[in-house]
Amino acid sequence: SAVISQKPSRDICQRGTSLTIQCQVDSQVTMMFWYRQQPGQSLTLIATANQGSEATYESGFVIDKFPISRPNLTFSTLTVSNMSPEDSSIYLCSVALSAGSGVTQYFGPGTRLTVL
Amino acid sequence: GENVEQHPSTLSVQEGDSAVIKCTYSDSASNYFPWYKQELGKGPQLIIDIRSNVGEKKDQRIAVTLNKTAKHFSLHITETQPEDSAVYFCAASKGYSTLTFGKGTMLLVSP
Numbered sequence: 688s689a690v691i692s693q694k695p696s697r698d699i700c701q702r703g704t705s706l707t708i709q710c711q712v713d714s715q716v717t718m719m720f721w722y723r724q725q726p727g728q729s730l731t732l733i734a735t736a737n738q739g740s741e742a743t744y745e746s747g748f749v750i751d752k753f754p755i756s757r758p759n760l761t762f763s764t765l766t767v768s769n770m771s772p773e774d775s776s777i778y779l780c781s782v783a784l785s786a787g788s789g790v791t792q793y794f795g796p797g798t799r800l801t802v803l
Numbered sequence: 804g805e806n807v808e809q810h811p812s813t814l815s816v817q818e819g820d821s822a823v824i825k826c827t828y829s830d831s832a833s834n835y836f837p838w839y840k841q842e843l844g845k846g847p848q849l850i851i852d853i854r855s856n857v858g859e860k861k862d863q864r865i866a867v868t869l870n871k872t873a874k875h876f877s878l879h880i881t882e883t884q885p886e887d888s889a890v891y892f893c894a895a896s897k898g899y900s901t902l903t904f905g906k907g908t909m910l911l912v913s914p
Contacts, residue, residue, distance in 0.1 A: 688849075720901065729892060729904045730847070779846055787854065789835045789898055794846040 689714055689782050691795035699801045700770055707766045708798045710780030715760035718783035718790065721753070723776045724797070730779065736763050770802045805830040807895050809905025817913055822883050824908045826893035827875040833895040836869060836876045837902070841890045850891075851878070883912045 690713040700706050710719065721733040733753055734744045742755040756764045767774055777797045783790035806829040816822050826836075834855035839847035853860045853867045853876065860867050864883075869876040880887055890909050894902040 691846075718899075729906045732901055735901065783899075789854070789896070791849065791852065792837070792902055793849060794839070796846045799844075 688791075689716065689784060689793045691780055691782060691793060693778075693780055693795040693798050695798060696796065697799040697801075699803060701803055702771055704770055705766055705768045706770065706800060707764050708778055708780075710763045710765070710795055712761045712782050716782040716784065717760065719757065719763050720781040720783070720792070721755065721763075721765045722779040722781060722794075724779060725776045733765070733778075767800065770800075772802045775800055775802045805833060805895055805897075805903040807893060807903050807905040809893050809908060811908060812906065813909045813911070815911045815913065816883050818883060818885060820883055822880045822887070822910055822912075824878045824891055824893070824910070825875060826877070826895075826905050827873075828895040828903075829874070830895070830897065831871075831874060833897045835896045836867065837894050838865075838867060838878050839892045839894070841892065841907075843889075847892060880910075883910075885912050885914050888912045 692711045694709045719736045722730045724730050732745050733748045734742045736742045736755045736757040738757050738760050754766045777799050779797045780795040783792045809826045837852035840850045841847045851865050851867050853869050864881050866879045888911050890907045892907050893905040896902045
């Protein structure tokens with residue numbers, strides 16, 4: 688398995704500002720993901736962040752709104768830009784570790800964001 | 804793309820009873836089916852998973868069964884305890900592709 692930490696654990700932000708969320712993993716991993724979980728909802732993939740390549744965004748998510756950095760195999764950041772109250776969610780970092788013919792995915796504790 | 808349906812959305816049981824959560828998937832090529840438990844204020848925790856080359860997997864009080872013909876898989880929790888109360892998510896994927904999640908089941912175990 689993997690031990691994943693996120694900073695900050697929670698934040699309250701003003702409309703129009705930006706927040707950068709950090710994700711640190713205790714081992715080197717190739718595949719990292721960022722998810723959004725709106726209150727009472729399931730997990731929605733924002734983007735895949737593999738080291739050495741540009742992040743791949745899912746439909747409905749764009750780089751200008753959610754820029755991602757992946758400087759090395761143990762760290763990534765997600766920025767939520769020009770925030771509005773609709774961005775209030777839990778943001779989760781996840782990593783995939785190889786297991787047999789596929790991968791096993793683990794999640795961080797999440798960052799709880801409230802936008803006023 | 805893959806679509807995962809999960810039922811029920813809420814489940815209330817008495818302590819000691821069994822709980823069963825069911826999921827169906829649409830893509831017959833999917834071959835990996837994990838289950839996650841998410842407690843309030845925490846991230847999802849992988850509790851058990853199964854790959855398509857087996858039909859059942861058990862870990863103490865929890866088990867997962869897979870029926871590839873019918874394209875459904877289930878989580879079984881026996882002898883439930885109050886600490887089992889949480890939201891449970893099923894998911895499906897194939898190979899190295901990303902997971903598709905169900906909408907979640909809120910399990911409440913009453914003492």
